[in-house]
Amino acid sequence: MSDLLSPSDNPRGYLIAAMATMLCGLLLLPAATLFQHGWNQPRRRWAVLGAWLYRLGLIATMAVGMTTPFQQPYVPVHLWLAFAAFMSLAAGLAVSLGVAACSATSARARFALGSLGALQIGTVIFLACLLVTPDYFQDRRWFMAVCEWGLSALIAAGTVAVAATLARLR
16 A cells, blocks of 8 residues: 555556545544444443544544655655554554444344454554564565555454444444
8 A cells, every 4th residue: 555655656646546545534534423422321431532543543544645745655754644544543443343342232243343343452563563663574565565455454344343333223
């Protein structure tokens, strides 16, 4: 994904990728509001925390898209914004999935939501480890691409799972 947003690696398409990144973050902002207001009172504080972490991740995602045309490939600002986006989205979804698991009516749904939340927590831990080992992907850029796409799929699955749980509870 970083290569898609890179003016040197993708000179003809990086602006489209940057606009798509900004649009995606903007279109997902209502989901954060849904995550914040959709739960009953006992879990309200956790829901607010999860929604705001998710919202901060979306804002960082939009910032990645907005700053892309003004950066050289892999400038530290781009990297820090990407880390902030992924970590905040995963942390927000971990909290929101925990709230969803506690609110689910069946044991099977609780297990599935809790497992997905645990994967999000594992993602946050993995990203935190990457912060202290910046050369981890050195000579393994293919693995970085796999991780970026996998993390995006995990975030999409978590977003859908929380929204679907809220739809079932209404």
